[in-house]
Amino acid sequence: MPDKNITELTIRRPDDWHLHLRDGAMLQAVLPETTRHFARAIIMPNLVPPVVTAQQAQAYRERIMAAVPDGAVFTPLMTLYLTEDTDPADVAQAHADGIATAVKLYPAGATTNSASGVTDFDKVRAVLEKMADIGMPLCVHGEVTNSDIDIFDREAVFIDKVLKPLRKKVPDLKIVMEHVTTQDAVDYVRDTSKNLAATITTHHLIINRNDILAGGIKPHYYCLPVAKREAHRVALVEAAISGDKRFFLGTDSAPHTDPAKLQPCGCAGIFTAPNTMSCLAEVFEAAGKLKKLEAFASLNGPQFYGLPPNDATITLLKGDPVSYPDSIPTADGPVTVFDPAFDLHWRVAD
Ligand SMILES: NC(=O)N[C@@H](CC(=O)O)C(=O)O
Numbered sequence: 246m247p248d249k250n251i252t253e254l255t256i257r258r259p260d261d262w263h264l265h266l267r268d269g270a271m272l273q274a275v276l277p278e279t280t281r282h283f284a285r286a287i288i289m290p291n292l293v294p295p296v297v298t299a300q301q302a303q304a305y306r307e308r309i310m311a312a313v314p315d316g317a318v319f320t321p322l323m324t325l326y327l328t329e330d331t332d333p334a335d336v337a338q339a340h341a342d343g344i345a346t347a348v349k350l351y352p353a354g355a356t357t358n359s360a361s362g363v364t365d366f367d368k369v370r371a372v373l374e375k376m377a378d379i380g381m382p383l384c385v386h387g388e389v390t391n392s393d394i395d396i397f398d399r400e401a402v403f404i405d406k407v408l409k410p411l412r413k414k415v416p417d418l419k420i421v422m423e424h425v426t427t428q429d430a431v432d433y434v435r436d437t438s439k440n441l442a443a444t445i446t447t448h449h450l451i452i453n454r455n456d457i458l459a460g461g462i463k464p465h466y467y468c469l470p471v472a473k474r475e476a477h478r479v480a481l482v483e484a485a486i487s488g489d490k491r492f493f494l495g496t497d498s499a500p501h502t503d504p505a506k507l508q509p510c511g512c513a514g515i516f517t518a519p520n521t522m523s524c525l526a527e528v529f530e531a532a533g534k535l536k537k538l539e540a541f542a543s544l545n546g547p548q549f550y551g552l553p554p555n556d557a558t559i560t561l562l563k564g565d566p567v568s569y570p571d572s573i574p575t576a577d578g579p580v581t582v583f584d585p586a587f588d589l590h591w592r593v594a595d
């Protein structure tokens with residue numbers, strides 16, 4: 246494979262189009278792990294309480310900026326958490342003022358801190374129409390929550406039962422299907438010519454459901470949407486390495502402390518911020534598609550969001566295996582770093 250001869254790769258500085266930074270002590274601890282390599286990130290609003298209004302987003306952005314390490318250059322792109330009470334005028338104003346880049350839709354109960362999400366989609370129709378008018382994207386956690394739908398089917402059912410009808414009603418709305426995990430989602434995005442894109446996480450390119458469950462349960466591989474069978478992982482890799490502009494990186498790096506993960510009802514979320522670029526280089530190299538990494542991590546995202554790519558670059562270097570800490574300390578306890586279970590030979594040059 247020709248990529249085996251490549252030992253150095255310079256790409257535009259990447260962005261993370263789906264990131265959880267949390268707040269307080271956790272924010273302080275995890276933010277440097279992202280600003281080290283990434284120039285911008287779409288910041289998820291699922292704090293407790295959630296970031297719903299323009300005012301809350303502005304205050305959260307200020308807390309993030311105050312935590313950016315000295316010397317780092319980082320732009321948080323804020324999102325508003327969509328509730329059934331969200332005011333279309335507040336959303337439009339936040340967009341016009343440059344406070345919010347996108348709105349985030351969580352079906353109520355779908356994932357971590359989603360209790361304030363949407364149950365009745367007709368109740369948010371006015372907001373979605375306003376967003377379509379002003380060209381503001383909607384980021385979607387695409388899973389139904391019905392207890393009678395198998396957890397491994399929830400993304401595919403969401404596409405049929407929620408996304409397709411929604412796109413018929415508001416066809417001009419720009420939608421990002423976040424953290425897609427299935428061939429179904431990849432196919433749906435590929436079959437759609439306009440206003441639809443998908444983010445893919447680092448971990449979903451690497452793990453399948455066996456990695457979570459076979460040979461003992463691995464809480465640190467548990468996230469939502471849960472990883473699916475191997476054929477789906479392969480479909481995600483094919484989408485990511487294809488260069489298709491509709492697929493781009495959203496790590497969904499979602500830190501939880503070990504005590505919160507390692508319990509009878511552990512939290513969903515995988516922390517990939519520290520080693521994402523090393524992991525991705527390994528995945529793209531194995532596929533013989535290192536040259537497509539820049540499109541996935543640095544070009545396709547800004548293009549969909551209507552932003553310029555970053556001028557700065559990073560250089561990835563291949564060598565002896567690099568090591569990352571098993572966990573990073575926070576005031577609330579350690580946060581385990583994603584273990585890809587293979588050696589990482591690529592590092593980002595200082
Ligand atoms: N992905 C996850 O498993 N967890 C995320 C929420 C989300 O993105 O669904 C979190 O906030 O912890």
Ligand SMILES: [Zn+2]
Pocket residue numbers: 356386423424469470
């Ligand atoms: Zn989600």
Ligand SMILES: [Zn+2]
Pocket residue numbers: 263264265289497499
């Ligand atoms: Zn997420």
